[in-house]
Amino acid sequence: MHSSRKRKTTTAVAALVALPLSLSACSAGSLGSSDGDAEGTTINFLVDPADSSVKPAQAMADAFHAANPDITVELETRPAGTEGDNLIKTRLSTGSMADIFSYNSGSLFQQIDPAKNLVPLTSESFAGDVSDAFKPNVSVGDELYGVPIGTAFGGGVVYNKDVYAELGLSVPTTWDEFIANSQKIKDSGDGVAPVVQTYGETWTSQLFVLGDFHNVAAAEPSFADDYTANKAKYATDPAAIKGFEHLQQVHDLGLTNSDFASATLADGLRMVADGTGAQYPMLSAVAAGGLETAAGGDTDNVGFFALPGDDAATNGLTAWYPNGAYIPTSTTGAELEAAKKFAAFIASPEGCEAQTSASPPTGPYLVTGCELPSDVTALTQDVNAYFEDDKQSPALEFLSAVKGPSLEQITVQVGSGISTAAEGAALYDQDVEKQAQQLGLEGW
Amino acid sequence: MASTTTGLPPTPASPPQTSRAPRRSRKGTPYPGWFYLPAAVVYLSIFIVPTIVSFYFSLTRWNFSSSEFIGLENFFQFFREPALVKGFTNTIIYAVVTSGLKVVLGMGLGVLLASQITGRAYLRSVVFFPVLVSTVGVGITFTALMNPSRGLINQVLELVGIAGPGWLTDPQLALLSVALVDVWKGVGLATVIYIAGIVSIPPEYTEAAAVDGASPWQQFRSITLPLSWPATSTVVTLSLIGGLRSFDLIWAMTRGGPGFTSDVIASVIYKQYQAGFYGLSTAGNVLLFIVVTAIVIPLTRWLAKKEVAM
Numbered sequence: 001m002h003s004s005r006k007r008k009t010t011t012a013v014a015a016l017v018a019l020p021l022s023l024s025a026c027s028a029g030s031l032g033s034s035d036g037d038a039e040g041t042t043i044n045f046l047v048d049p050a051d052s053s054v055k056p057a058q059a060m061a062d063a064f065h066a067a068n069p070d071i072t073v074e075l076e077t078r079p080a081g082t083e084g085d086n087l088i089k090t091r092l093s094t095g096s097m098a099d100i101f102s103y104n105s106g107s108l109f110q111q112i113d114p115a116k117n118l119v120p121l122t123s124e125s126f127a128g129d130v131s132d133a134f135k136p137n138v139s140v141g142d143e144l145y146g147v148p149i150g151t152a153f154g155g156g157v158v159y160n161k162d163v164y165a166e167l168g169l170s171v172p173t174t175w176d177e178f179i180a181n182s183q184k185i186k187d188s189g190d191g192v193a194p195v196v197q198t199y200g201e202t203w204t205s206q207l208f209v210l211g212d213f214h215n216v217a218a219a220e221p222s223f224a225d226d227y228t229a230n231k232a233k234y235a236t237d238p239a240a241i242k243g244f245e246h247l248q249q250v251h252d253l254g255l256t257n258s259d260f261a262s263a264t265l266a267d268g269l270r271m272v273a274d275g276t277g278a279q280y281p282m283l284s285a286v287a288a289g290g291l292e293t294a295a296g297g298d299t300d301n302v303g304f305f306a307l308p309g310d311d312a313a314t315n316g317l318t319a320w321y322p323n324g325a326y327i328p329t330s331t332t333g334a335e336l337e338a339a340k341k342f343a344a345f346i347a348s349p350e351g352c353e354a355q356t357s358a359s360p361p362t363g364p365y366l367v368t369g370c371e372l373p374s375d376v377t378a379l380t381q382d383v384n385a386y387f388e389d390d391k392q393s394p395a396l397e398f399l400s401a402v403k404g405p406s407l408e409q410i411t412v413q414v415g416s417g418i419s420t421a422a423e424g425a426a427l428y429d430q431d432v433e434k435q436a437q438q439l440g441l442e443g444w
Numbered sequence: 445m446a447s448t449t450t451g452l453p454p455t456p457a458s459p460p461q462t463s464r465a466p467r468r469s470r471k472g473t474p475y476p477g478w479f480y481l482p483a484a485v486v487y488l489s490i491f492i493v494p495t496i497v498s499f500y501f502s503l504t505r506w507n508f509s510s511s512e513f514i515g516l517e518n519f520f521q522f523f524r525e526p527a528l529v530k531g532f533t534n535t536i537i538y539a540v541v542t543s544g545l546k547v548v549l550g551m552g553l554g555v556l557l558a559s560q561i562t563g564r565a566y567l568r569s570v571v572f573f574p575v576l577v578s579t580v581g582v583g584i585t586f587t588a589l590m591n592p593s594r595g596l597i598n599q600v601l602e603l604v605g606i607a608g609p610g611w612l613t614d615p616q617l618a619l620l621s622v623a624l625v626d627v628w629k630g631v632g633l634a635t636v637i638y639i640a641g642i643v644s645i646p647p648e649y650t651e652a653a654a655v656d657g658a659s660p661w662q663q664f665r666s667i668t669l670p671l672s673w674p675a676t677s678t679v680v681t682l683s684l685i686g687g688l689r690s691f692d693l694i695w696a697m698t699r700g701g702p703g704f705t706s707d708v709i710a711s712v713i714y715k716q717y718q719a720g721f722y723g724l725s726t727a728g729n730v731l732l733f734i735v736v737t738a739i740v741i742p743l744t745r746w747l748a749k750k751e752v753a754m
Contacts, residue, residue: 199613202701259593261613261702405719406527413703418615427526434521438505438721440512 040070041338043331046101048084049077052289052359053102053323056150059358064345071338085111092117097328100339102149105137105324106398109146118145119327119336126344131366133387137398138324146324147347150355151363153285154317154383155211155395156306158269161378163192163278164303171305173312175246178279182255185278193257195250196277197415198268200261205411207281208250208307209243213396214318215309216240224399230436230443235425242309244421244428247414261416269294272302281307283320284383288362291379304382306391316391317383321398322366363387401439404431502727507720518727527704531712538623538694538708539687545627546634546683547676553631554638554675555668568639572632579629583696586625587612612698615705622697622706626690634679641675642668677747684743688736709735 047057054077061073076098078084085108091097092112103109112118120143121127127144138146157178164170164181167188172178182194198204216223219239226232227240234240250256257263257277269287271277273295280287284304291299306317325346327339345351352370355361361372362380364387372384386392397403407428414424436444502518504511522528557568574582589596590611598608611621649667658666691710694700700707700715709732716725 199702202699261610262592405715409701409703412701416613416615416702418703418705430524430526434721434724435719438507438724440505 040072041334042072042074043099043335043338043342044074044076045325045342046076046078046098048080048102048323050080053150055358056355057102059354060346060351063350063354064342067345067350068341071341073342088112092328092330095328095330097330099331099335100325100327100342102323102325105134105146105148105321106394107401109138109324109326110140111401114140114145114326115143117328119329119331119340120145121147121327121340121343124340124344126347129347129368131368133319133390133392134321134366137321137394138326146326147343148322148366149325149346150322151285151361151365152322152387153283153288153320153363154304154306154386154392155207155213155283155320156281156304156317156383157279158272158282158284158287158291158302158304158379159279160272160275160277161301161303163275171303172308173315174308175242175310178308179249179253179255182250182279183253186255192275193271193277194255194279195257196263196268196271196280197250197256197260198263198265198280199412199416200264200267202408202412204265204268204282205247205415206407207283208247208415209407209411210395210397211281211307211318212243212246212309214306214316214393215242215311215314216396217393218309218311218314218316224396227396228400228402228441230441233425233429234432235422235429241421241425244411244414244425246307247411248417248421248424251415251417256415266290266294273299275301284379285320285362288377288379291377299377299379302377302379304379306386316393317386318395319387319392320395401441402432402436404428404435406431498726499730501723502730504723506723506726511723514723518724519731521724522727522731525712527700527707527712527715528709530704531707531709534619534706535688535690535708535710538619538626538690539684541620541623542626542630542687542690543680543683545623546631547679549627549631550634550638550679551669551672551676553635554642554672555664557635558639558642568635571635574629575632577629579692580696582625582629583693587697590621613702615702618698618702618706622694625697626687626693629693630683630686634683637679637682638672638675641672645671673750677744677750681740681744681747685736685740688739689732 045057045061047053054075058075061075065072078087088097088101088103089112097117103112122142122144126147130138130144130147134148134152135144138144138148159171163185167184169181169184172181185192185194216237216239220232220237223232223237223240232240234244257271259267263271265282265286268277268280268282269290272280273291287302287304291302295302306315308315325343327336327343331339347367349367349369349371352361352365352367355365356373361376362383364370364372364384366387372380376384410419410424410428410431413419413427414421419427433444501511503513503515505514505518506512553571557564557571561567590598592598592608592610592613595608595611597611601608609617612618645668649671650663653663653667689710690708691714694706694708694711695714698706700711709728713725713728713732716728
C-alpha cells in the first residue's frame with residue numbers, strides 16, 4: 001500500500017520536475033537560433049510538432065526565403081496538447097515567445113489574452129484576404145490578430161456513393177431523411193451496415209454530438225454564450241440534446257455495424273471505402289487522411305455530407321477552423337517587419353501553394369484567391385462546397401472553452417445502449433462543470 | 445590475524461601497522477551519523493515531501509502553475525463523480541475475484557507442482573513465465589485475442605459451434621475478462637509462494653498420516669491446507685493490494701470502457717489527471733490511499749493473528 005502511494009506521488013513530482021525542464025529547453029533553442037544568419041533578418045516560427053503542421057510550415061518558410069532572400073524563417077516546434085498550451089502561455093507572459101507562432105483559433109486563442117499579448121493585424125493590407133468565416137476565430141472586438149494556417153474541415157458523414165446510387169438515395173438534408181435512407185440500406189438485404197460506428201477508438205463516438213452543433217446553433221443562436229455562462233445545459237436544451245438522441249436512435253433501430261463495439265477508425269474507413277458500410281460520421285480531415293490507405297488509392301466513390309438536423313432550410317456543416325499564425329508584442333523592429341511580411345505570405349495564394357506542395361489539402365484554405373488543386377478527392381470537394389456556399393458555422397469548441405473530458409465515454413455508453421440519451425446528456429453536464437471550474441469561468 | 449595485516453604480504457618495512465590500531469568506533473558503529481544523510485535526503489525529497497505536499501494540493505484547484513485553495517471541495521466533487529461509485533464497486537469486485545482465484549488456482553498448482561510429477565521444473569517455469577512478461581504487453585496481446593470477431597479465442601469457440609461473447613466489449617463481461625487475464629498473469633507468483641509453503645511442511649506429518657491410513661484428500665484437508673496458511677495469507681495480502689490498486693492491465697485492455705463499465709478507482713483518478721484536474725485527482729489519490737490502508741491493515745492483522753494461533 002505504501003508503494004502505491006509513493007509511486008503516484010513520484011509521478012506527480014516527476015511531472016513537476018519535467019515541466020520547467022521542457023520550458024527551459026525550448027527557450028534555450030530559441031536563443032540558439034538567433035545567431036544563425038549574420039546578414040539580413042532571421043525570425044523564428046513556433047509550430048506544433050505534428051508532421052502535418054511541420055511539413056507545410058517548412059515548405060512555407062523555404063518558399064518565403066526564396067522570395068525574400070534577406071529574411072530567414074527558422075522553425076521551432078513545441079509540445080502538443082495541454083503542455084503546449086502551458087508553454088505558449090508562459091512564453092507569452094515572460095516575453096520570450098518566438099517572433100511568429102501558430103496556435104489554435106477560437107476559444108483557445110481567446111485564452112491567451114490576445115489584446116495584451118498579440119500585435120493587431122487589422123490595418124495590414126493582407127487582413128482583407130482572410131476569409132470572413134475565419135475572422136471571428138482570431139479576433140477580439142474589431143481587432144484581427146491572426147491569419148489562417150492550414151485548411152478547414154467539417155464534422156459530418158462520410159458515405160459510399162455507390163451504395164447511395166444503387167438504392168437511388170439522395171444526400172439527406174433532414175434527420176428524418178437520414179434515418180429513412182439508413183432504413184432502406186438496412187432493408188436492401190445486402191448486409192451493408194447503414195451507419196458505421198467504431199468504439200474501438202472511443203473518440204470517434206463523439207461525432208453525432210459534436211457534428212450536430214451547426215443545427216443547435218441554427219435553432220438557438222445564443223446557445224454557445226448561454227452554455228459558457230452556465231445558463232444552458234445539454235440535458236435540458238431541446239436542440240442540444242438531439243445529438244445524444246440521434247446516437248441512441250441509431251443504436252435502438254439496429255442501424256450500426258455488428259462489430260461497432262470493437263471496430264477501429266481504420267476499420268470504419270475501410271468499410272465505407274469498400275461499401276460494406278454506407279455512412280460513417282467522422283471529421284472530414286481525419287477521413288481524408290486515412291482514406292487513401294483504407295481505399296487502396298481509389299477514393300472517388302466516397303463523398304461527404306453535413307449531419308442533417310430538423311430543418312432542411314438551415315442545413316449546413318459544423319466546421320473546424322485551422323490554426324492561426326500570430327505575432328506576439330515581444331516582436332519588435334526589423335523582426336516585426338519581417339514577421340508581418342511572413343504573415344502576409346501565409347495569407348496569400350503563394351503561401352497556400354507552398355502548403356499544398358508539402359501535403360495535399362483536406363479542406364479549403366480560408367484565404368481569398370486560394371484555390372484547391374483540381375485533383376483533390378471527392379470528399380474534400382464535398383467539404384469545400386459547404387464553405388463556398390457559406391453553409392457552415394463553427395463547432396462549439398470555437399465558441400466556448402467549456403468541453404468536458406469524458407464526452408467520448410459518455411457517447412460510447414449512449415451509442416452502445418448502456419445508457420439513454422437523457423442520462424448521457426445529464427452526465428455530460430456534470431462532466432463539463434469540473435472543466436468550467438478548473439478554468440475559473442464565471443457563473444460556475 | 446586480521447588486526448595485524450593489511451592484506452599485503454607482511455614485509456619488514458611496514459610501520460603503519462601500529463598506527464592503524466586505534467579504531468574510530470565510539471558507540472559500537474564504525475560509521476558516523478552523517479553517513480545516513482544521502483539516503484535521508486533522497487527519502488525525504490522523493491517520498492516524504494511529495495506525500496505531504498500532495499495532501500495540501502488535494503485541497504486546491506491546481507494547474508501546475510497556480511493553485512487556489514478550495515477546502516474539501518475536491519473530495520465532495522470526487523464523491524459526486526458518477527464514475528466513482530461504479531469505480532469503487534468495480535475495484536472491490538476486481539480485487540476479490542482476482543485474489544480469490546489466485547488463492548484457489550495457486551494452491552492447486554502449488555500442490556501439483558510440489559509433488560513428484562514428470563517435467564516438474566519445466567512446468568514450474570511455464571506457470572511462472574507470465575509473471576515476467578510486461579503487463580501492458582499482456583494487455584495488448586489479450587485485447588487482440590479477445591476481439592469479438594477476429595480474436596483467436598472466439599474463432600476457436602466458433603469451430604466447436606459456440607458463439608463467443610464480446611469479452612471486452614460486453615458491459616457485463618469486460619471487467620471479469622480483464623480479471624481473468626490478471627489471474628493468468630499473476631497466478632505464477634501465487635504458485636511459487638504455495639510451493640515454498642508446501643515444501644516447508646515437515647514430511648513426517650504426511651508420512652504419519654499415510655501410515656494411519658489417511659486418504660490423499662484427508663492429508664490435503666488436514667495437513668497441507670492448514671499448514672500452508674502463511675502462504676495463503678501472503679498470497680491474499682499481495683493479490684488484494686494488487687487488485688485494489690490495479691490500473692495498468694485495465695488501462696491497456698479497456699481504458700475503463702465500454703463507457704465507464706470497467707472503470708476502477710485508479711483509472712478514474714488517472715482520467716482526472718489526463719483532463720488536467722490535478723487537484724481533483726490528487727484528492728482521489730489521497731482517498732485511494734485511505735481506502736487501501738483501511739482494508740489492508742486490518743486484514744494483515746487478522747491474517748497474522750490467525751497465523752500465530754496456528
